[in-house]
Amino acid sequence: MSPCYRRSVSAAALAAFLALPLAAQAQEAVPQNDLMNATVWMETSVEYKATVMQLFKLAQTQLDAALADSEWTAVPDKQGxxxxxxxxxxxxxxxxxxxxxxxxxxxxxxxGTSYSSSEWTDYVNSQTSGALPGALDFLNYADSQGVKIFYVSNRKNVEKEGTIGNLEALGFPMGGNVDTVLLRGDKEEWGSAKENRIAFVAENYRVALLMGDNFGDFSDAADGSLEERDAALEEAAEHFGKDWIIFPNPEYGSWESATFGGDWSLSPDERRQMKIDAMEAWTPAE
Ligand SMILES: [Mg+2]
Structure with a gap:
């Protein structure tokens, strides 16, 4: 869009605004919220849904390749x-x-509030999470091919019953007599870092794919600085789009905490300032 066109749209918008009754012009200020645009995008946009759908199609193609090649593994460092x-x-x-x-x-x-651990547990137990578009088709295809699906999540052990109830109601394939829902704290040594849980699965299975929305779903290096994360990505680059498939999440994740050193004791304003400082910005000429 040319700057000229943008100016003419703005003029039209201004004219429309001035034509509104005075009461409508006096729209109360709507509070800003750091989470709003990301949430609107993920809840309402076809762009997000289409992104997710194409990732599940990619996953199915890559799973077929993995099934045809017994040497294929997503975690060569963890297979015996x-x-x-x-x-x-x-x-x-x-x-x-x-x-x-x-x-x-x-x-x-x-x-106008933010995440709290206890309220999140209430949410999980409400069992009102949905399935992302394409998830069930892909997982049921994998299940039909005899592939076991392990859900490795940082939901907490106390949220296990609610999580399993929600998954079952949505129609996710479950593990039969194998516990395939591996949550944080299910074993004492299972913290938020996931690599030891992935290694646990790799003891008895050939892992065809890793899937996640957070770098930490693939690598414990997710908790490093911005520079350390970039270096870890460079090292793992060949996995992405092949046997590691990452989903977009602009709402939350280790990408966010990395901008303020993972220090959640900082005030919201301090964290917001550190996020702004983390960006490299162009400066217009005077
Ligand atoms: Mg996640």
Whole structure:
């Protein structure tokens, strides 16, 4: 769009505004909210839905390639000898990878509040998360091919019953007599870093794909500085689009905390300033 066109649109908008009754002109100021645009995009846009749908199509293509090649593994550093003979599994995160929590994020925006651990547990137990578009088709296809799906999530152990109830109601394939929902704290040594849970799956399965919306769903290097994360990405670059499939999440994640050193004790204003400072910006000529 040319600057000239933008000016003419603005003039038209101004004329329309001036034609409104005075009461409508006096629209009350709407509070700014750092979470709003990301949430609106994820809850309402076809662009987000289409992005997710194309990632599940990619996942299916890559799964077929993995099934045709017994040497294929998404985690070569975690498979033991003889892994080619093991049954095949997928390791996938839940929130904003397979499950859609848009109604929770929208609730935060509309109430002008922010995430709290106890309220999140209430939300999980309400079992009102949805399935992202394409998730069930892909997972049921994988299941039909005999692939086990492990849900490796940082939902907490106390949220396990609610999580399983929600997954079952949505029609996600479950593991039968194998516990395939591996949550934070299910074992003492399972913290928020996920690599030891991924390694646990790799003991008995050939891992065809890792799927997640957070770098931490793939690598414990997610908690590093911006520079460390960039270096870790460079090292893992060949995995993405092949056997690691990452989903967009502009609402929250390690990308956000990395901008303020993961220090959640800072005030919201301090964190916002550090995010602004983290960006490289063009300066217009005087
Ligand atoms: Mg997630």
């Amino acid at each position: 000898e003889g892994y080619a003979d093991l049954p095949v599994a997928i390791v996938a995160d839940l929130d904003e990878t397979l499950m859609d929590n848009g109604n929770y994020q929208a609730s935060l925006v509309k109430r």
